[in-house]
Amino acid sequence: MPGPSRWMIRISLCYLMLGFTFGMLLLINKAVDIHPAIWILLPLHVETLFWGFIIQFTMGTAYWILPRYLEGAERGRTGLSWAMAGLLNLGILLYLAGTVTTVGTFFLITGRSLELVAVGMFVYLHWGRIATYRNN
Amino acid sequence: MPTVTRFFIRTGLIWFVLALGAALLTELRWLNIPAMRPLYWHMLMVGWITQIIMGVSLWMFPGRSRSDAFKDHLKGWLTFGLLNAGLVLRFISEPVAGPGGSFIWAVLLIVSALLQWLAGAIYILELWPRVQSRKQRLKKRREQ
Numbered sequence A: 001m002p003g004p005s006r007w008m009i010r011i012s013l014c015y016l017m018l019g020f021t022f023g024m025l026l027l028i029n030k031a032v033d034i035h036p037a038i039w040i041l042l043p044l045h046v047e048t049l050f051w052g053f054i055i056q057f058t059m060g061t062a063y064w065i066l067p068r069y070l071e072g073a074e075r076g077r078t079g080l081s082w083a084m085a086g087l088l089n090l091g092i093l094l095y096l097a098g099t100v101t102t103v104g105t106f107f108l109i110t111g112r113s114l115e116l117v118a119v120g121m122f123v124y125l126h127w128g129r130i131a132t133y134r135n136n
Numbered sequence B: 001m002p003t004v005t006r007f008f009i010r011t012g013l014i015w016f017v018l019a020l021g022a023a024l025l026t027e028l029r030w031l032n033i034p035a036m037r038p039l040y041w042h043m044l045m046v047g048w049i050t051q052i053i054m055g056v057s058l059w060m061f062p063g064r065s066r067s068d069a070f071k072d073h074l075k076g077w078l079t080f081g082l083l084n085a086g087l088v089l090r091f092i093s094e095p096v097a098g099p100g101g102s103f104i105w106a107v108l109l110i111v112s113a114l115l116q117w118l119a120g121a122i123y124i125l126e127l128w129p130r131v132q133s134r135k136q137r138l139k140k141r142r143e144q
Helices: A003-032 A036-065 A078-100 A104-127 B003-027 B036-060 B070-093 B103-130 B134-143
Strands: none
Touching (some): A003 B103, A036 A078, A036 A104, A078 A104, B003 B036, B003 B070, B070 B103
16 A cells, blocks of 8 residues: 555544544534534544545555556556645645634635645546556 | 355345335334434434445455464454444434433443444554555565
């Protein structure tokens, strides 16, 4: 398993734990009404599990498992894949910060923009790898 | 494909159908259950997508036991059991728990939250050491 995949999958597992913890607190709050401010965790719960876990886990796994190039770098430019992982996570962190701070809109838009750039890099890196090397 | 993965995928498919069925019945106003929206999203995102990710990763990631014995996939089975028990309990208790609801439903909802959290923790304990490079994998195999 290549480095960018290992990092993306491990970070996604951290987000899974974080998201499940937020979810557990929200559900317990529904049962016993701990504090109304707990509802601030709802957008964090959604963002950590959707982008942090599900999307990041599948991107990391796809980078590892899709067919490799027969010539040159087997998964394309490695630097670009590290940049993809870095920008995705920076985007997620900024978005999370945007949901809990007063300068929210700037962070939310910048966060989503970085996630979009990371997804663009993901598409660029994988487009040519969606191939079969079997002789027809 | 190990047996535990087949259970994850088949149960995931059942949750997938149940989620969409519940959404359709709610749209048609044939089903009027309180808290249907969060239940629908969790049947879809936890019951289907998360369950598929967990089942397939337990099968595909390096370092899986070749044996299909229950004890060799104990963490996988615990994850499967706790996640689905938690989800079923949530489905039963969430519509009736909360202000004005009986104490037992509140307890069941809390148990549901704890079971799902525990399932996530056990899954991570199983998968974390299996996220490894080819070099690490070969080194581990030589040591065994």
